[in-house]
Amino acid sequence: MEHDLPPVLSLDIGGTKLAAGVVTFDGLIHGWQITPTRREEGPRPVLARLFDLGRKAVAEAGLPEVAAVGISCGGPLDTATGVLECPPHLPGWIDVPVGPMASEAFGVPYALENDATAAALGEFRYGAGRGTSTMLYLTISTGVGGGSVIGGRLHRGAAGNGGELGHVMVRPGGRRCSCGRLGCLEAYASGTSIAERAREALAAGRASSLSAVELPTAEDVSLAAAAGDPLATEIWDETTWALGSALTDLVNAFEPELVVLGGGVTRSGAMLLDPVRAAVARDAMPPAARAARIEPARLGAGVGVVGAGAVAHDLLLSGKSDA
Amino acid sequence: MEHDLPPVLSLDIGGTKLAAGVVTFDGLIHGWQITPTRREEGPRPVLARLFDLGRKAVAEAGLPEVAAVGISCGGPLDTATGVLECPPHLPGWIDVPVGPMASEAFGVPYALENDATAAALGEFRYGAGRGTSTMLYLTISTGVGGGSVIGGRLHRGAAGNGGELGHVMVRPGGRRCSCGRLGCLEAYASGTSIAERAREALAAGRASSLSAVELPTAEDVSLAAAAGDPLATEIWDETTWALGSALTDLVNAFEPELVVLGGGVTRSGAMLLDPVRAAVARDAMPPAARAARIEPARLGAGVGVVGAGAVAHDLLLSGKSDA
CATH class of the missing domain: 3.30.420.40 (ATPase, nucleotide binding domain)
Known part of the structure; x- marks a missing residue:
């Protein structure tokens, strides 16, 4: 890699578990956290717990401030607007603007990506x-x-x-x-x-x-x-x-x-x-x-978090986060 | 297109017909020629006729000198070495170095491409x-x-x-x-x-x-x-x-x-x-x-020649022809 980039926060929204971690540009996860999704609670309570998990990851990582938040989730979703459309693994979650919500929660730009697409980038770059x-x-x-x-x-x-x-x-x-x-x-x-x-x-x-x-x-x-x-x-x-x-x-x-x-x-x-x-x-x-x-x-069980981190680092590399 | 590039010679080797033409960077064909392949004659006589067809196209086009020759043919072929490996539409043509032969015949660098790949580039750029x-x-x-x-x-x-x-x-x-x-x-x-x-x-x-x-x-x-x-x-x-x-x-x-x-x-x-x-x-x-x-x-019947031209222009754009 020709650049050195600041750490990013990664959030992984699975049907059975939520994960968070701070990912550095060498692909390592710091302060990794996992908790059950309990998707039946619906999007707002689950995302509130996810963002708490993210804060815990940031605190435990003890690294310089994160510069972006990457979110990995099953699709269909809209990467441009940061909206989860109707992921089949999260029944009843319709048109949830998880990207903008994460951006507001952490005060940094977001990148939302299909989980398998993010994992592909993670395996490509680090696996x-x-x-x-x-x-x-x-x-x-x-x-x-x-x-x-x-x-x-x-x-x-x-x-x-x-x-x-x-x-x-x-x-x-x-x-x-x-x-x-x-x-x-x-x-x-x-x-x-x-x-x-x-x-x-x-x-x-x-x-x-x-x-x-x-x-x-x-x-x-x-x-x-x-x-x-x-x-x-x-x-x-x-x-x-x-x-x-x-x-x-x-x-x-x-x-x-x-x-x-x-x-x-x-x-x-x-x-x-x-x-x-x-x-x-x-x-x-x-x-x-x-x-x-x-x-x-x-990358094993860390692929979701590492993939979301790779996507967030791509956002920083592309310069779109300056817009 | 941000560049203006010189014309290129395009050669299209089909199972039933050979075609040649000079292609300008706007995707137009000049001096277009077609003749039956008669593949049973074997590679050397067929390629000799193909190169004659190319010379005729250059003469009829009456344009500035061509800067590269693009060749479109069914695969499998090796784009790096310019060799036709064993195209099923040309039985008995085994490991024919058509790229280097064309380069020698016309005194310019060659680009050999799978016919459908070349056609894809032609339709993308001009169709x-x-x-x-x-x-x-x-x-x-x-x-x-x-x-x-x-x-x-x-x-x-x-x-x-x-x-x-x-x-x-x-x-x-x-x-x-x-x-x-x-x-x-x-x-x-x-x-x-x-x-x-x-x-x-x-x-x-x-x-x-x-x-x-x-x-x-x-x-x-x-x-x-x-x-x-x-x-x-x-x-x-x-x-x-x-x-x-x-x-x-x-x-x-x-x-x-x-x-x-x-x-x-x-x-x-x-x-x-x-x-x-x-x-x-x-x-x-x-x-x-x-x-x-x-x-x-x-692009209709011209797609083979236009595609080979697009591939040859890509060669010029990439600067590989300077090597």
Whole structure:
């Protein structure tokens, strides 16, 4: 980096937890705080607690004053006006001006970014993507989100939500996705879908070691698959097939140097990465397949806060905060 | 454009025809020449004729000396070394160093670019994409190719072949694509596939007005569909379904302002555009769907030559030709 920039405050609004931290320009988190979201309380009480969390992070970090506040949240949202439109992980939060509210609370300019887009920038600048120029990032978690860095720059897209890499169709007429379409990657590879398919199969009377678990999760499915359970293996194979198919499409369409896979489902490691890498190597156009590495994310649980920090530092770099 | 640049020579190597022309920085073609490729003659005789065609274009254009030569050809190719690797539309042309050969023939630096990538830049700079920042281009012809301009810059991809937008999967386990994978967009929307499906259905005994045509083409199918022929309508609906599905994926993944559709199959006009626009409006993520217009290409038959010219002018702008 050619510049040295002051620290920024990062706020990460998830469906289950809120996080805050002060991020320095080397990508480190200081005074990291986490608390449950309790989204059912509605936007104003939750944001009041989030801003308190931010103040606590600033106090504990004990660093020079923060120069901007970065906010990472699931979309759809409007990066230009700082408004959360109607994020599906925060039901009932309609048109919440979280950016201007944070700016008022902390007296500094804000940058609001789609969580997966911010995470993509975080992994690019500080994680698995360091040194690359064109990189895709997918987070495979409750849903499947993503973002892209192209020619060294975060790609925000014409509507400001960046690329929605989880909504590539893998099976026409297949399972209904949260976006309404049938057969998207998210409808097969998300942790939610993995768990749902297991529960559906058990309810339909399929025999499996998973029947000993009350409400099997995606992690239960991956563990049972690793232990050789036939039903779990079938669900896992469908999951890695869907991811391999969608990544083949994306590698063909973007021709990236690197695809970074993050999110809870990737904790399964080689069980996920190996078949997906094999599918892309076999099915993508040969020059694109040769050029694209597929690697696990490196920032772990801090990716939301680091990503929001990277976005806030971008705001300072762009000079827009002077306006 | 802030600069005024000298004219460049453009060479376009297609599977059925060669074209040459001098392109000025306003995107106009001067001394335009076309001749059959006769690819079976092999690379050296064909390239000798292509370079003669280029000399004829220069002579007829009667403009100041050209400062670079741009070459547009189907990939895979290596833009850095100027080598055609093994383009499927030129069987037997293996590792042909067309860039250095053209540079030697004309005494100026060369830029070799994938034809669809070059066409994307041509449409962006001089055609339907003028004034946009993020644009996808698909050419639906013998095959389905594509290219992307992101943040005002041509996206060349990590392997230099740009995005291969025709190789998004629309039907798992479906028709075999030229790339080897099953069920790509190209395997359903290309003119080759449209004609093949008609011939297969006729050979299987399906009744259709197309049985009166000896070897029905994609155009015959679109005309018969427009006239209400049930078989042709079924094939056409499958074609527009495939294109709508792939464009939904691409609009989700790139969130472009504009998707430009070119190539022979798009001469069918509203019969193609209307159902494809409806599919993207219905199935893409709402912010991405609202942001993305889908428009026909504007450069017509000149797109190959104009695109190669745009690529050669980019070479001059980048200053790489001084090296």
